[in-house]
Amino acid sequence: MPDRRTILKAGLLTLATPAILGGRAAHAQGNGLPITVSSYRLDRTQALFDGRVSIEGTNTTFVEDAIGDMNTAAFSGKGTNEVTELGLHPFMLAHANEGFRDYALLPVFLLRQFRHKSVFVRTDAGIATPQDLRGRRVGTPGYSSTSLTWIRGIFQEEYGVRPEEIEWVVANKDSSAGEAGKISEQEQQVPEGISISQGTPGLDESELLLAGEVDALFHAATPAAYVQGDPRISRLFPDFRSVEQDYYRRTGVFPIMHVLAIRRDTASEHPWLPRAVFDAYSRAKFEAYKIKDRLTWAADMLPWYSQELENTRALMGQNFYPYGMEQNRQTLETLFRYSNDQGLASRTLSVEETFLEESLEYFEDST
Template sequence: MFNRRQFIQAGGMALAAGQGLGCAGASAQSGQLPITVSSYLLDRTQALFDGSVAIGGTDAEFVQGAIGDMNTAAFTGTGRNEISELGLHPFMLAHANEGFRDYALLPVFLLRQFRHKSVFVRTGAGIQTPQDLAGKRIGTAGYSSTSLTWIRGIFEEEYGLRPQNVEWVISNADSSAAVAGAASAQESQIPADIIVTQGKPGLDESELLLSGEVDALFHAATPAAFVDGDTRIARLFPDFRSVEQAYFEKTGVFPIMHVLAIRRDTAAEHPWLAKAVFDAYAEAKFKAYRTKDRLTWATDMLPWYSQELDNTRLLMGRNFYPYGIEPNRTTLETLFRYSHEQGLADRLLTVEETFLPESLEFTEVTQP
């Protein structure tokens, strides 16, 4: 009997035809529910992709996707994946502004990033502090993406820089598109009360900065020119680690970028599935923790990785990437507030309406 992963690797329908057995038939005989999961391959999902952790009761196919493409597929109805990784803020906008209800969120937070590191300036532009950005031109590839919504909210709340205090320039190309996919419509929404222009055709965000068309960049991915070592680009916060740690100590917020979602019709038809998915993702994450503890000397090239892991746990706890609602409620409600205050979400969303109701009580059983 082939499971779904073996079925695909061995030749899919051609093999099934030779055996006289399609995928649905195989699943029916094995009693496993066939599902497709679209997600990034990450350290915390590795065990799911390689099959060492399974979603109980399912025959799951894991498909790697880019976030922009996964968003678009879900929100346009063209994606039929039972489980999908989605951008948190694009989901919020689809839910609040477009009546999108095909999917509900699960409290599995697959990608989190502090965002002070994501602000870049043109050297020589006289920008040393967030307040120096007032009156400047800031380039970005997607105004309403999750990362940009976080940065604007943090900069307004922590430094008094409102989105209306700057001119926004939207680049026509994105140097990270190969990894992130094409921006979804929900990542490109513009509120009515800001100044916004389009960048020169064909120039990505870092090229806008190098050409002098903008003074700074807000961008989720590290701009290509910075990666290449171009000295005309610098981070606004050179010691971003200290700044981000101080932000966490002050607020308790660890910004969420991507979240897992389940089709509502699938969840209704198979009410056990959501918890099985949550438990499997938690188990895969804890397996990744154990790998970090025991094998970092073999799996990571950074010479002081173990020290960084120890320092992170001292600040944020052993389970520094928590799943479940309550450890993340403050972070979620902060982004909900930022979105509404920035004129993006039509109303202030709540945790209870965006997450699958039964998942509000899900908690991680394993501990690191």
């Protein structure tokens, strides 16, 4: 069994990062072109932050930040980070509706989540199926966030429940602000034809649910009251794992939330850099896979961790978190379609216009 020093060296005890806890951290590594990269420190980026993997040809300063703040810095701020993690749908709205072209996307998908798990209901509301949400009040902290756009699209396509059939209530506080940062402007867009109102000031979206102001909640974060076992709240899909796996088997879609982006002027001036960034993030992810296979069973408290990893690979393949365009085009085009169908993006976007052109040909090397 690995000792504590081995686990520490692997980076498994450094995942509770300042960004997750509300702080910020930065460090530089390597020699070459000075660039700043902003992202979360996660298992798939840990090797970049601790220096086991570097972006070749660069002197990189890694800055930990929260997604709402990274969105705002890129779309509305100075955009000083040459490379940054961004919310996929906020980027889409900035690109389609605001003419934003400062950054182009790279096919590095840093956060993905199936979203059936993200729907919570009051147990006394009589909501047992997605169709029961018609005419109900649903709370959310940000209508046009990536996660909410996915949920609405899935509910319309899979269950026939259209966004305009729901009364939306926007909370003026977000219970996940500590992890996600302040909600960006692009996450607060509301299309025409939607019934929407503001919740009671001072209450976050989970408190609206507890107070009975809403019947259900769509939110990427799990409500604190649910985590604490409050009997008034349940998931709409109690066995969400089976529902999400069935969805993947039928559609091949693994929803993307966050993506990596690079400044277009930087990529133009240093044409070798985008590929170097892609390769480094890919190597860091494969380092995370190695740790999952060899050490995470010891560092993680889940008793059947290894079985879950094996089950995931049996369904989704060895590289179940793929980068590159080939395995992800369908998922991207699904969200592009959802956004336009929901009246959010002014047109249906394409991967060719949103991703850096040369990056469409990037493939991962797992060796």
